[in-house]
Amino acid sequence: MKTVKKIAILGAGNLGISIATGIVEKKLKLPSDIFLTRRHIGLLDEFRDLGYRVLCDNKKAVEESEIVFLCVQPQQIDILLKVIKPVLRKDHILVSVITGISLELLREKATGVSQLVRAMPNTAIATGQSMTCLATKGTDAALKKVENLFQALGLTLLIEENLMQAATVLGASGIAFFMRYLRAATQAGVQMGFESQEAQKIAVQTAKGAASLILEHNSHPEVEIDKVTTPRGCTIEGLNEMEHQGFSSSLIKGVMTSFYKINQIKS
Ligand SMILES: NC(=O)c1ccc[n+]([C@@H]2O[C@H](COP(=O)([O-])OP(=O)(O)OC[C@H]3O[C@@H](n4cnc5c(N)ncnc54)[C@H](OP(=O)(O)O)[C@@H]3O)[C@@H](O)[C@H]2O)c1
Incomplete structure (x- = not known):
């Protein structure tokens, strides 16, 4: 009997x-504890060299594993599930990161597996x-195992699937939204006289610092804004101009437009 902690x-x-x-x-696992699959496995040579188990045989990878991450594109999931279905066991923990594939749909397509987590x-x-x-639609124990993995890779939040x-x-599109802010701030820095690398460094570290004030001090954005806005000062003048130009409003509208779009795609 093979160990199934992979x-x-x-x-x-x-x-x-x-x-x-x-x-x-x-250090939660060794490379040898992880199967990596894709069809063009030549593209994973460097990972094979690092000791990962590189395969194009999805069934073998599933058979020998406890936790199975589904990381293909949405249009590729049906074929993949058809292939692995015969070797899925009741005790497998199936983790899908695939956008728009509901737990119900996953359960329907991956019959037999009771531990399902959507990430x-x-x-x-x-x-x-x-x-x-x-x-999740699974036990607390299964969720804990998956949560432990993702907690090592940042922060996690358990949410209702809806x-x-x-x-x-x-969260995911949010990366692009923040990148656009960083690019704009960098452009302003260049206009004020910095080289672009310097401007980018200042903008990026300032964004990281701002996030750390909220994350580490459990602060509120407005509290931190108050600390850097002197009456009649330059910060409040800049902030108010941004608001006159629709800064908060355009961000909210942009996020909501993405939200309407994602709901159209999936419905
Ligand atoms: N990027 C994000 O911010 C983000 C965030 C959350 C969730 N997601 C979701 O994560 C999923 C993956 O995104 P990604 O950016 O990593 O896509 P990606 O780079 O295209 O990765 C998908 C991989 O699946 C492989 N693949 C396709 N069919 C396969 C099969 N039958 N068996 C084994 N491997 C197969 C492809 O390689 P081959 O062509 O060589 O097989 C490819 O390397 C998507 O569903 C996306 O919606 C993405």
């Missing part, structure tokens, strides 16, 4: 590789700083 990452693309790398970097990380998982929202689309927009 992890299978089916669809070792951008997100799958980030999850595997993070798990190994945080919505973001690309900052590559640096161990993901915000990962989780929803909020998964909102979590996708706020």
